[in-house]
Amino acid sequence: MTGFNVLHALGYDSFGLPAEQHAIATGVHPRVNTESNVANMRRQLRRLGLGHDARRSVATTDEDFYRWTQWIFLQVYNSWYDETSGRARPIVELESEFATGARPTPNSVAWSTMSRDEQRAAIDNHRLAYLSHAPVNWCPGLGTILANEEVTADGRSDIGNYPVFKKNMRQWMMRITAYADRLLDDLDRLDWPEPIKLMQRNWIGRSEGARVDFASPAGAITVFTTRPDTLFGATFMVVAPEHPLVEALTTDENRSAVEAYRAAAAAKDAIDRQDDTREKTGVFTGTYATNPVDGSRVPVWVADYVLMGYGTGAIMAVPCGDQRDFEFARRFGLPIPAIQQPPAEWFEARGLAVQSGASVDTNSWPEAFVGDGAYINSSNSGVSLDGIESIEEGKSRMNAWLAANGHGEPTINFKLRDWLFSRQRYWGEPFPIVYDEDDQPVALPESMLPVLLPELEDFKPQALDPNDDVTDPIPPLARSNEWRNVVLDLGDGPRTYRREINVMPQWAGSCWYELRYLDPTNRERFVDGDVEKYWMGPADGGDGMTGHTGGVDLYVGGVEHAVLHLLYARFWHKVLFDLGHVSSAEPFHRLFNQGYVQAYAFRDPRGQAVPAAEVEERDGKYFFDGEEVTREYGKMGKSLKNIVTPDEMYDDYGADTFRLYEMSMGPLDASRPWNTRDVVGMQRFLQRVWRNVVDENTGDIKVSDAETPLELRKLLHRTIDGVRSDMDGLRFNTAIAKLIELNNALTQHVTAHGNTPREVALAITRMLAPLCPHMAEEIWSRLGHTATITYEPFPDAESSLLQDDTMEYPVQINGKVRARIVVATGADETAVREIALGDDKVLAALAGATPKKVIVVTGRMVNIVV
RNA sequence: GCCCGGGUGGCGGAAUUGGCAGACGCGGGGGGCUUAAACCCCCCUUCUCGCAAGAGAGUGCGGGUUCGAACCCCGCCCCGGGCACCA
Structure with a gap:
């Protein structure tokens, strides 16, 4: 409507612990569960009428998707961070620098005199993905180890709240610390909320x-x-x-x-x-x-x-x-x-x-x-x-x-540590890594991707006591010997290898999914270079190192990702940038944190949560099943039984009302209480709009070609002007308020004249289209249009209608409003002062006193000091 | 403990960022329509005093700067979030 080519997509980060925990709880295979959940959510979102491009939607569990997650892992594995040039480079260049002597070897021993194992160790020590025997966060309750970021301050798991122990294990690590400086410095070039930047700065420390x-x-x-x-x-x-x-x-x-x-x-x-x-x-x-x-x-x-x-x-x-x-x-x-x-x-x-x-x-x-x-x-x-x-x-x-x-x-x-990248779980991306007979890791060639997850009957992690810090974890993938032991020809004839039995952490897929939206069906590359440049390249056309970073224009997400997803994704993106695979230096240029929807919850005298929807209010007290219950407040969720599903809202009020209510209840970045009782206000608004344009009894259009009265026209154009800037600033709540005001004025006009001026009907419908598309589309078609309203231009305000000939000034005496005067709009200070001092009410309030000082703020107000 | 957010009517929230506090919605009150009710339409609704005109108070609390403060400064109190022996 404003001439932009918009790519708006949503995908599903469906690997990881939450999906697996749910599968364990229900006994249903995570793939089945994940797929039905994704299907349900797709259906609910479709019904909501969001403009997501369904063709671009991906799930990180799709084989066609995680093939490229594995490919990116190989890019990281086959790279090293060159401190001299301050960027990642292919590992083969390190080897050749060692070989030619351009770079001193670890103990300054000539490369050619080192054994193959020594050479290999020297190289592996530089890789951005490497194996390490290090103390890790072992969580027996989850049967896996966790990254530092996934452990809470009181030493428990972020998910499930189980105890976490330090244990020495051989694990995959990602050398994110090499990027500490750039991750820190580039925050200055991002349009993110300051608190989130600060959290990252503190985390990097x-x-x-x-x-x-x-x-x-x-x-x-x-x-x-x-x-x-x-x-x-x-x-x-x-x-x-x-x-x-x-x-x-x-x-x-x-x-x-x-x-x-x-x-x-x-x-x-x-x-x-x-x-x-x-x-x-x-x-x-x-x-x-x-x-x-x-x-x-x-x-x-x-x-x-x-x-x-x-x-x-x-x-x-x-x-x-x-x-x-x-x-x-x-x-x-x-x-x-x-x-x-x-x-x-x-x-x-x-x-x-x-x-x-x-x-x-x-x-x-x-x-x-x-x-x-x-x-x-x-x-x-x-x-x-x-x-x-x-x-x-x-x-x-x-x-x-x-x-x-x-x-x-x-x-x-x-403070930032390297990122622990192995999980002893089933539901994650397998590593594209096998081990040879010397137990050394070997990267699989690109042609062998994807490495598919085996279908396991039993996908549960080993059942352990949450406090058992002695037993070592055995990953579920170890159970399938035929998957684990393979004969491959990796260049020196068929040999037996063992596959890596750990899987990647849940963050892997979400480290790059935004790139796949750009080019979801590409079989040759994870994203085409030109396509990436078109959508995400630096806005100033620069190289991304200075100036604009490039990246997604607007990323809406919750604060809970401040140091996990948003840090990991930036790291992977920078590696891809260094290796020349993308032109943007950052994945998300502008970030907006939406608030949480919270809701009242109720507990019975035994402390059990009761279904909030069935609680009745009488005289300021709350009752469930005849019994008085206590009210509390929290994030909508299953445990508090205070969820309202979108399906209920669609059935009772319609998708447009639901959308409007969500947007009108407050600013986008604030957490807000859900109150189903309030939803009716938006439904009434939409019904009033409908009745102003459509005759309820006959279904005929109530639109006239008579000239719009000047006052209504002025209000219309002030509304257009205000709604435009509100939408621009993501202030949907105030945009809706302005539209309601316009419609309330229109209702009065319709009550008096029986119809709506066409000019107003067209403009209000266009302005409503982004907010409540279903109804706007219906009205649009009833107004005689055959094409969709989606690509109609957003109305433009006529600037000549934004100002009145006269305006009202409040006149304060010692800071208190005592009178109001009407003044010609362009009046200068002297004129305003004269009118103010000559006003009857002002004279009465002054009661003969001589003003010490008169302050006139042109276009605002007058203050008389006595 | 340290660092961020935030505190405005009965409720969700507005306030062009120093210039008429309370837009808009919910809830509440009154009226119209109706045999009646619902829906709908109109009016009122920050609090206190007053029949009223009006007066006074008021943006968590206490000070300050300013002609003027919800907004800026100082000192507190509460709520939410992040970090937490990081040398």
Whole structure:
């Protein structure tokens, strides 16, 4: 209607845990279940009249779709991240750089002298998809391992809320950390809600700091710190219980204590370990390291408040400047020398006498001091921070000294970890990977795709106690030996291979489905290059590296995807971009988070949810089956029994009413309560529109060619103008309100004259078409049109009708409205002032007082100050 | 604990982002149509006082800036979400 070529599609991310959990609960094969659910949803959405292009709809479980998911996996597997050029490149280029010597090999051994296994290991270590023996999140309750992002803060599974344990396993990982910088930086070029960007920034967690080496009898201990400027205050060190140097650092007399502590730490589950209200614990290793800035001996402790997974798993503790170190030092009686002079306000805010200079006494401090404050006691023969008042300055001086003296270097750390990509489930994409007799992974050639999921009788994961953290998982695919063991010719004759029996996580398909919408039936490629460029190429025609990123013009989705789907999809897209498969640097240029629909729910006295639809309200109380029930409020769902299905709404009110109600109940991005009782308002509106145009008794059209009265015309054009801009800004609720106002005025006209002016009938029908297409289409055809209204132009407002000859000004006296005056529209300030001051009501309100000041805001209002 | 959102009539929500608070819808009240009811049409509906004209108060609470604050600033309170010993 406004001249755009629109691609609007919706697909089904149908692999993964929710589908499989449902299949297990019902005992029906997930494919059967998935397909019937998809069919039902397609039917419901079709009935809603959304303009999705059905030809472009895909399901990630379609064999024709996951063939390309596997293909993209191979692209990732066969790539490495070249830090020098800052992008992914084909792995064959790495091999040739190693071979020619253009790039030094891991131990600077000549490539040709390395064994095939050594060469292979060197290459595999660079791949963007790689196998790793790493601690993973093992969830026996689900029978699978989970990505970090799928584990909640209290150490349970996002889905199902089962306990999660750390376990060492060999798993596929995706090197998303290689893209940490670009994932962070490119957020600035996206049109996304700021809170979502912030969540991604926090998740990526970039922090600038330094690596510093502390010499010790067990070798150098490298720490990561964001505050190298506080090195002079480092009075002890702490390493994580899992740190590889713990053994070597521990002296004989401390060995039993340290080992007991490590064992206790290992036995703790994630919940205990993350509970930060608990008191700090730790043990001394018996060994001292050397602080590089002053040569002082600092004791090395083991404590579980230091995490192996972040930084280097070891820290320098600066108790005066870090709250955690401060608590630890207090607990174990370690000294806390001050190295910064807190400002006077810091002491005053804590009810302390101000302390100054080198005599600053931390014994009286209730907590560590973090912030800008002049350094004290911070100098050696080569560097002095004393007297400097800014942390930035302190850091840069110390970094320069560390680098110059070989004790460390500036570095950047990220919270983001590599993405765990294996799941021990049935309902997911099989990996296009087999293992040879040496148990080494071999990628299948493109010609062998897709690797189809075998049909299994029993697709359930191994049944385990949710608290059983001992048993290893056995993936369902291991049950089919004939699928698992295959003879293939991968170039060196037929050999026996074993297939990978893990499957991909549920996020794999949704990492790229938007690309398949563009070209859903392409047999040769996942998406044609020109097609991708047409729909998703950078809007400024640039290369995507700077300027516009390209990507989907508008992606509407929920906030729950902030750090999972939206981060993974960006990562895959960037790999495809680097390898030249797509022209857009980001998958989704504009993101809009719609709110949730929430609804009242009711519980009986036993606390059981009762069907909300059958609850009756009497005198502000609620009753179900004669019994009083209590009301609560939450996201629509099965557990609260407060779901309203679209089918009920279609049957009772019609799809157009349902659409209109959903859009009118509030702004698109806000969560809103569903209240079926309110739906009737939109139905009445549509009935009034209908009756204004169609005679209810005869079915004849009630449209006249007489001239539209000027007032109605003006309202019509103001409405057109307002609805246009509201629709443009996705403000459907206010657009609908404006249309209702217009129709209410029209109703009065029809009541008086018996018919609707044709001009108004045509325009209102066109404006309604995007909102309630079924009725608009019907009216359109009754108005004598044979073609669909869908491609009719949206009405244009005549600007000459948007303004009246006169306008009303409110006149305030001391900020309170006391009168209203009518003024010619273009009147200047002086004229408005004269009329205002001469107005009877104003004169009465002034009661003879002389105005001190008269403020006239042209086109707005007048304020008289007395 | 830290970081984001948000708090406006009986309810969902408007308010051109510093300029008439409460658009529009629900609910409620009154009237018309009808033998009657439903539907429909018209009027009223932030609260308090008042028969009324009108007056006063009012956007979570307390201050402030401004001729003027729902909107900006400071300090709190509540609700929702994210992160959580990340050095």
